[in-house]
Structure formats: C-alpha cells, structure tokens
Amino acid sequence: MADGGEFGGAAAKVDEARLWQRHVDMAKLGGTPRGGVRRLALDTNDIAARRLLADWARPYGWQVSMDAIGNLFIRRPGTDNDAEPVLSGSHTDTQPSGGRFDGIYGVLAAFEAMEAIEAAGIRTRRPIETVVWTCEEGGARFPMGTMGSGVFVGRTPLADARAVADYDGVTVGAALDAARTALADLPERPLGFPIAGFVECHIEQGPILEEKGLTIGVVTGIQGARRFRVDVEGADAHAGTTPRARRRDALSAAVAMVSALEALFHDDPGDTVRFTVGRFVVTPNAPAVVPGHVSFTIDFRHPDEAVLTKLGDQVEPICKAHARACTVTVTQTSRGKPITFLDPVPSAVEKAAAGLGLPYLRMNSGAGHDAGPLQLAGPSGMIFVPCEHGISHAEAENATPADLAAGARVLAEALVELAGR
Ligand code: GLV
Ligand code: MN
Ligand code: MN
Numbered sequence: 410m411a412d413g414g415e416f417g418g419a420a421a422k423v424d425e426a427r428l429w430q431r432h433v434d435m436a437k438l439g440g441t442p443r444g445g446v447r448r449l450a451l452d453t454n455d456i457a458a459r460r461l462l463a464d465w466a467r468p469y470g471w472q473v474s475m476d477a478i479g480n481l482f483i484r485r486p487g488t489d490n491d492a493e494p495v496l497s498g499s500h501t502d503t504q505p506s507g508g509r510f511d512g513i514y515g516v517l518a519a520f521e522a523m524e525a526i527e528a529a530g531i532r533t534r535r536p537i538e539t540v541v542w543t544c545e546e547g548g549a550r551f552p553m554g555t556m557g558s559g560v561f562v563g564r565t566p567l568a569d570a571r572a573v574a575d576y577d578g579v580t581v582g583a584a585l586d587a588a589r590t591a592l593a594d595l596p597e598r599p600l601g602f603p604i605a606g607f608v609e610c611h612i613e614q615g616p617i618l619e620e621k622g623l624t625i626g627v628v629t630g631i632q633g634a635r636r637f638r639v640d641v642e643g644a645d646a647h648a649g650t651t652p653r654a655r656r657r658d659a660l661s662a663a664v665a666m667v668s669a670l671e672a673l674f675h676d677d678p679g680d681t682v683r684f685t686v687g688r689f690v691v692t693p694n695a696p697a698v699v700p701g702h703v704s705f706t707i708d709f710r711h712p713d714e715a716v717l718t719k720l721g722d723q724v725e726p727i728c729k730a731h732a733r734a735c736t737v738t739v740t741q742t743s744r745g746k747p748i749t750f751l752d753p754v755p756s757a758v759e760k761a762a763a764g765l766g767l768p769y770l771r772m773n774s775g776a777g778h779d780a781g782p783l784q785l786a787g788p789s790g791m792i793f794v795p796c797e798h799g800i801s802h803a804e805a806e807n808a809t810p811a812d813l814a815a816g817a818r819v820l821a822e823a824l825v826e827l828a829g830r
Pocket of ligand 2: 545
C-alpha cells in the first residue's frame with residue numbers, strides 16, 4: 410500500500426457542512442419560489458452549474474475539461490496517469506419542476522469524495538474524476554435521456570444527439586455551441602475514453618430506505634424502460650355546431666386509449682409495473698374547438714425484460730383499437746434493457762458501507778441513471794441514500810445533510826478501493 414493510511418481515512422475527511430452548503434449554492438441556479446429547481450439541460454443555469462464546479466476545482470489545480478457533448482470532467486491525478494481513471498458523478502439538469510438533489514447530489518458527492526481523499530493525503534494509483542453527464546433527464550427539455558453518458562459510451566452517435574430539438578425547436582447542437590462559447594476556457598476532452606469503472610451517488614427517489622430505516626442502498630441494477638410518443642390526429646371543428654357523429658375528436662380518443670392502457674398496465678397486488686402518461690398536449694387547446702390533435706407520452710418500466718416485451722408490445726394495438734374516428738401513430742422513442750451492475754463496483758460499495766458500519770440494503774433502481782449506459786464502458790454501480798417520503802422529480806424533494814454525507818463517505822472509500830493505492 411502507498412501512503413494515505415488505512416480504510417476509513419478518506420471517509421473521515423468528508424465534510425458534511427461543506428457538502429450541504431454546496432447543495433444550497435447549486436440550488437440557487439434555477440431555484441424556484443417553492444423551493445425546487447428548474448435547471449433544464451444546457452440552459453443558462455446548467456451552464457452556470459458547470460462554471461461553479463470549475464471554480465471550486467481551481468484551488469486544487471485539478472484539470473477541468475469538457476467533451477463534445479458537454480460532459481464536464483474534473484480530474485484528480487493518480488500515481489499512474491496512464492492508467493484508466495475511475496469516474497464518479499451524475500447530472501446537473503433537473504425536471505421542469507425538479508428538486509435540489511436528483512442529479513446534483515451525485516456530482517457534489519463525487520467532488521466531496523475527491524476533496525476528502527485529497528485531505529486525507531491518499532495517493533491513488535488511478536486518476537479519479539468527477540463527471541457531469543449532459544442531459545440525463547429525458548424529455549424535461551430535450552426528448553433524449555442519459556444523452557451525455559449515452560454519447561460517451563457510443564450508444565448514441567454525437568450527430569444524432571446534436572440533431573435532437575427541444576419543444577421550442579432549439580437543437581442540442583445549438584445549445585452545445587452556446588455552452589462551448591460560455592465555457593471557452595475549458596480544454597476540449599476527446600469524446601469517450603477507456604475507464605476503469607464508474608460509481609454514481611443518488612438519492613433513492615423511492616420510499617424503501619426511509620421505510621426500513623437504512624442509510625445506504627448498494628444498487629445492484631436498474632429496471633428496464635420503454636418510452637413511446639402517441640400522436641392522435643383528428644380534425645379541429647366548431648364546438649357549438651359539429652354533431653357528435655361528424656366529430657373527429659382527438660382528445661376523447663386519446664382519453665379512451667389511456668383508460669384502456671391503464672386497465673392493462675398494472676399487476677396488483679405485486680405493484681411492480683410502472684406506467685405513466687406524463688406529458689399530454691392538446692391542440693389547439695381552446696374551449697370552443699373540438700381538439701384536432703393530441704400528443705402524449707408513455708413511460709413504462711419493469712425489471713423483467715419479458716414483461717417489457719409482452720406488455721409494451723400492447724401499446725400500439727390498444728391505441729389503434731381506441732382511435733375512433735381519428736388516426737393514431739405510436740412511436741417507441743427509447744428502449745432500455747434491465748441492467749445488472751458488475752463487480753468490482755457493487756462489491757466495493759458494499760465493502761465500504763459495511764466497513765463504515767452503515768446499515769445498508771442491496772437493491773435495484775426503479776429510476777434510470779447515467780450508470781446504466783456507463784456499464785457499456787466499464788463496470789458501474791451506484792450508492793443510494795434515503796430521500797424524504799421517497800419523493801423525487803418534484804420540488805418537495807428532500808434529504809438530510811447526514812445521509813448525503815454518509816453516501817459521500819461510502820463513495821470516498823469505494824473510489825479509493827477501485828482506484829487502488
Ligand atoms: C430519470 O430521471 C428517470 O426518469 O428515471
Ligand atoms: Mn437523476
Ligand atoms: Mn431524474
């Protein structure tokens with residue numbers, strides 16, 4: 410073993426107050442009156458979050474760089490700088506009415522862990538890098554999730570990602586070019602490079618850890634997800650004069666489709682199926698007009714690939730069966746298989762949690778994360794901490810400073826283990 414002491418030395422240097430204050434500072438970038446955060450991918454606040462991180466890194470002399478998809482890297486050198494680095498991080502973007510922890514916690518925990526490892530005087534063999542992955546939150550602004558991590562690992566061609574447009578027609582390419590201009594001083598990092606592993610801290614976003622009174626989730630995998638866009642085409646018509654038989658009402662057809670889908674997409678009492686119509690856009694959305702167009706999304710998740718196939722393949726026939734006088738187009742916008750995280754990452758996380766005496770549970774993730782695509786580049790894994798009432802993707806999202814720090818302690822030890830001494 411090189412210098413830096415025994416197990417626990419890095420964890421001991423995690424500073425709970427500093428980590429909390431960094432969350433407070435970040436929450437100002439896009440902070441909402443109701444205590445949440447609206448920081449959409451590559452908007453001015455998302456760019457400001459990258460700038461703030463780069464400012465925090467400067468006193469350490471750690472190199473900050475950005476790649477072609479806007480992923481930001483902060484690198485703490487190792488004793489062998491030709492060795493593949495161990496990466497840790499998450500995302501700075503949020504849902505439109507998002508919270509103060511989803512995403513940013515994983516970034517700040519990674520940075521805190523690097524600061525703690527530095528303060529403990531530990532020299533790791535491999536470099537350790539804090540990463541911000543661009544646009545994790547699919548559909549919050551751009552309709553493509555885990556975009557930055559997906560491009561990094563080669564799942565998504567850069568050109569495909571750049572062509573994606575937000576709801577106002579602004580492309581990722583244009584937003585990236587603006588981010589590049591704003592952060593012109595940061596060196597360009599080549600897109601995609603070999604890594605030794607990836608660990609992501611995150612609030613659980615569900616109720617399990619809190620209910621069981623546990624501090625750490627050792628995440629073993631992520632359930633699969635299929636997402637669809639459904640476009641229902643009818644015809645605009647006068648609300649006062651158009652007889653029922655002549656209407657091609659896209660809204661009533663869409664409502665019939667959603668009702669029929671909801672009747673099928675559940676598995677009570679197991680309650681494992683996750684089915685959500687989260688976006689529903691009526692056009693022209695005027696009181697005196699029979700709606701001629703509806704566009705809605707379906708987010709369907711399950712841990713079992715066979716169920717994803719069997720149920721998910723029902724979406725199109727059910728929508729077609731309830732189209733009434735309208736036409737309907739169903740487009741699958743993404744499909745992610747269930748993921749099992751590979752050692753050495755989950756075992757390093759478990760060893761760290763156990764070694765620090767923290768009560769933990771091995772568990773699967775219901776939410777999607779950058780750690781999913783990262784598995785294509787190297788072994789990845791995650792550390793969950795509880796969040797209040799399991800609430801997330803909401804302004805009410807909350808977590809305690811103590812739990813956030815506990816997750817960062819586990820991360821610091823896991824990173825030391827994975828980066829080697
Ligand atoms: C990511 O935030 C997801 O929707 O799971
Ligand atoms: Mn997240
Ligand atoms: Mn999220």
